[in-house]
Amino acid sequence: MKMYVCIKQIPDPNTVVSKLDPNTKRLVRSGVSLVLDPGDESTISAAIKLRDTVGNSELTAISMGPASAQEAMRRALAMGVDRAILVTDPALAGSDALGTARVLAAVLKKEGPDLVFCATESTDGYTGMVPGGIAEFLALPQLTFAREITIESQKIVIKRVTLTGYQTVESPLPAVITIASGSFEAIYPTMKGIMGAKKKPFTQLSLADLGIDASEVGEAGARERIISIGKVEARAAGQVIKDDGNAAQAIADFLQRYQLL
Amino acid sequence: MSTTIWVLVELDNGQPARSSLEVLGKAAQLGRAEAVVLGSSAAEVAPTLGEYGAEKVYVHADPVYDTYLTLPAVDTLSDLLKQHQPALLMLATTYDLRDIAARLNARHNMGLITDATDVQFDGDTLQVTVPWGGENMVAATFPRQGTGIVLTRPKAFGVERHEGKTAEVETLSPSLSAASQQIKILDRVEVQSEGPSLEDANVIVSGGRGLGKAENFHFVEQLAAALGGAAGATRAIVDAGWLPYSYQVGQTGKTVKPTLYVAAGISGAIQHLAGMKGSKYIVAINKDEHAPIFSVADFGVVGDVLTILPQLTAEVKKRKAQ
Numbered sequence: 293m294k295m296y297v298c299i300k301q302i303p304d305p306n307t308v309v310s311k312l313d314p315n316t317k318r319l320v321r322s323g324v325s326l327v328l329d330p331g332d333e334s335t336i337s338a339a340i341k342l343r344d345t346v347g348n349s350e351l352t353a354i355s356m357g358p359a360s361a362q363e364a365m366r367r368a369l370a371m372g373v374d375r376a377i378l379v380t381d382p383a384l385a386g387s388d389a390l391g392t393a394r395v396l397a398a399v400l401k402k403e404g405p406d407l408v409f410c411a412t413e414s415t416d417g418y419t420g421m422v423p424g425g426i427a428e429f430l431a432l433p434q435l436t437f438a439r440e441i442t443i444e445s446q447k448i449v450i451k452r453v454t455l456t457g458y459q460t461v462e463s464p465l466p467a468v469i470t471i472a473s474g475s476f477e478a479i480y481p482t483m484k485g486i487m488g489a490k491k492k493p494f495t496q497l498s499l500a501d502l503g504i505d506a507s508e509v510g511e512a513g514a515r516e517r518i519i520s521i522g523k524v525e526a527r528a529a530g531q532v533i534k535d536d537g538n539a540a541q542a543i544a545d546f547l548q549r550y551q552l553l
Numbered sequence: 554m555s556t557t558i559w560v561l562v563e564l565d566n567g568q569p570a571r572s573s574l575e576v577l578g579k580a581a582q583l584g585r586a587e588a589v590v591l592g593s594s595a596a597e598v599a600p601t602l603g604e605y606g607a608e609k610v611y612v613h614a615d616p617v618y619d620t621y622l623t624l625p626a627v628d629t630l631s632d633l634l635k636q637h638q639p640a641l642l643m644l645a646t647t648y649d650l651r652d653i654a655a656r657l658n659a660r661h662n663m664g665l666i667t668d669a670t671d672v673q674f675d676g677d678t679l680q681v682t683v684p685w686g687g688e689n690m691v692a693a694t695f696p697r698q699g700t701g702i703v704l705t706r707p708k709a710f711g712v713e714r715h716e717g718k719t720a721e722v723e724t725l726s727p728s729l730s731a732a733s734q735q736i737k738i739l740d741r742v743e744v745q746s747e748g749p750s751l752e753d754a755n756v757i758v759s760g761g762r763g764l765g766k767a768e769n770f771h772f773v774e775q776l777a778a779a780l781g782g783a784a785g786a787t788r789a790i791v792d793a794g795w796l797p798y799s800y801q802v803g804q805t806g807k808t809v810k811p812t813l814y815v816a817a818g819i820s821g822a823i824q825h826l827a828g829m830k831g832s833k834y835i836v837a838i839n840k841d842e843h844a845p846i847f848s849v850a851d852f853g854v855v856g857d858v859l860t861i862l863p864q865l866t867a868e869v870k871k872r873k874a875q
Contacts, residue, residue, distance in 0.1 A: 305822070305824075311689075312685060312689060312691070330792065334792065388664075388665075389655075389658075389665065390658055390659060390662070390665070393659060394659075412805070413805060415824075418667070418668060418804055418805060418824075419665075419667040419668075420651055420655070420667070421651075421654070421655040421658060421665055421667065422655075423655065424623075424651070424652055424654070424655020424656045424658075424659065425655055425656070425658060425659040427655075427656065428627075428655070428656040428659035428660055429659055433623075433624065433735040433736045434623065434652060434655075434656070434736070435736060436648065436651075436652050437648055437798075439798070449739070452648075453648070453797075453798050453799070454648060454741070455647075455648070455752075455799065455807075456743050456744065456750075456799070457741070457742045457743040457744040457799075458741075458742050458744070459738050459739075459740065459741050459742070460738070460739040460740045460741075460742075461622065461736060461737065461738055461739065462736075462737050462739055463735050463736045463737065464735060472798050473788070473791065473792050473798070473805075474791045474792040474793065474794055474798060475798070477794065515662070515663065515664030515665070515695060515696075515697060515701075516664045516665070516666055516693050516694070516695060516696075516701075517693065517694055517695075517696045518691055518692070518693050519678075519680060519692040519693060519694055520691075520692045521685075521689050521690075521691055521692075522689065522690040522691075522692070523688060523689065523690065524684060524688055524689065524690050529847060529848050529849065529850065529853075530835075530850055530851035530852050530853065531851075531852055531853070532842070532847050532850070532852075532853035532854070532855060533853070533854055533855070534842075534854075534855045534856065535854055535855065535856025535857065535860070535861060539838070539854040539856050539861050539864070539865075540861055540864035540865040540867070540868045541868060542852075542854070543836055543838075543852065543854060543861075543865055543868075544865065544868045544869060544872055546836065546851075546852040547813070547836075547869075548872065550834055552756070552780075552812065552813045552834060553780075553869065553872055553873060
């Protein structure tokens with residue numbers, strides 16, 4: 293099977309407080325540490341496992357981003373992905389979720405996928421709108437929030453997370469599938485994987501290679517506009533004490549004072 | 554003529570989902586609210602939506618929508634949108650509605666804003682409020698002509714009920730294509746958990762990385778049980794596989810607004826704060842005095858969560874027994 297995983301490089305959510313540039317109204321990416329989205333790590337892990345279970349399959353990572361995104365893709369290759377395709381073009385800056393989906397779908401259309409993996413949403417933007425957009429552009433079914441995946445001949449069956457449990461959902465292949473974070477054990481790059489990643493095929497594409505008009509993507513194509521950026525009204529901080537051995541009593545006193553006990 | 558705003562009302566076990574009724578109430582404040590309801594019980598539900606703000610309800614009562622995810626609803630809505638061109642389509646952020654919104658957006662080249670906590674008109678300009686990155690509030694709009702889509706954050710709005718108010722009902726009879734019947738639900742499994750659910754609980758005790766390891770989560774569960782509440786978790790420990798996704802509180806998990814929220818061993822990542830800072834009272838226990846959670850806590854304790862949690866559980870039980 294031809295399998296694909298869509299990934300993204302983002303400011304490290306563990307060390308960076310994301311900021312919007314008040315002038316460009318875009319995410320500040322310069323001077324911050326950039327990493328492969330942690331949600332993508334678990335999606336890549338799920339994809340690698342399925343590739344190995346199905347057998348005779350190839351897994352390709354696809355990303356749209358600046359040239360620096362190569363580093364995130366190298367990590368995907370080191371984890372065990374077979375090859376990588378990065379779409380990078382100055383005209384892509386400021387793309388909305390739909391612009392991003394359009395670009396990734398254009399790459400996939402050329403490739404002819406059997407199965408496309410995405411994280412449920414990115415850890416910086418959280419819109420969760422890219423996978424459904426890709427599926428629509430490719431006219432494929434989308435299976436979302438998967439926590440278990442089974443392939444049966446030309447069919448895919450997943451356990452789909454719901455608020456109160458799960459659903460068993462099936463669809464024909466090809467399909468787009470999103471992975472619920474934390475459902476698949478993470479694969480970490482080994483030294484051998486890191487060395488091997490350097491020799492794996494890496495393709496870089498521009499918008500012209502994909503035949504996409506620059507007016508359809510980037511800031512020019514974005515269908516939403518930020519009017520203003522304001523400050524959140526901060527919640528007033530309360531009392532903070534150091535535990536001297538009586539913290540439990542102090543908390544219980546607080547709860548009783550506000551009739552919470 | 555006032556602006557027409559559509560709300561896709563989700564059915565949950567045959568009843569309108571509370572999250573959809575919240576959105577319907579908001580839509581009614583903004584202009585003329587019209588609802589679309591699809592599914593086997595849609596015809597029974599439709600007339601009651603007037604009480605929640607709908608002036609008109611488009612109905613297609615067909616079990617196909619119950620069995621096949623996303624695509625039949627996208628096809629039906631897609632035709633309706635072309636025909637009526639409302640100014641705005643609003644949906645609650647739920648698993649199923651998100652999937653529908655993403656495809657509609659792509660099919661019609663619409664604009665789409667997610668995670669909205671407020672929607673207003675400033676003159677003719679729509680202003681959608683989206684909390685961003687913990688400290689910013691972004692106001693966004695759709696600069697182009699045509700219907701825009703807004704997905705709203707759960708519990709951003711209250712449910713407004715006007716008893717006795719009725720809605721005009723238009724029954725639809727679109728033909729659903731076989732091509733749309735691809736994503737099939739084979740079965741549904743409800744996982745029973747003890748005590749109240751996270752969404753309904755008045756008291757929530759949540760645990761984070763500070764617990765050290767998965768085995769220590771029972772300290773959180775024990776305090777939650779003693780307080781008659783539900784146990785929750787951060788994305789970090791859900792991602793680490795300690796607990797299933799259903800426990801996750803935060804921007805990508807559940808948005809909760811209990812009377813009391815106890816954050817145990819939680820540093821307070823922005824995405825977690827987004828899901829719980831609407832709680833009435835917040836108590837935080839963390840060993841790092843600089844943890845962001847203390848900036849939203851009404852009462853904070855700098856200390857060892859593994860020591861304090863069992864002591865607090867015992868203290869709560871003792872005082873409740875008195």
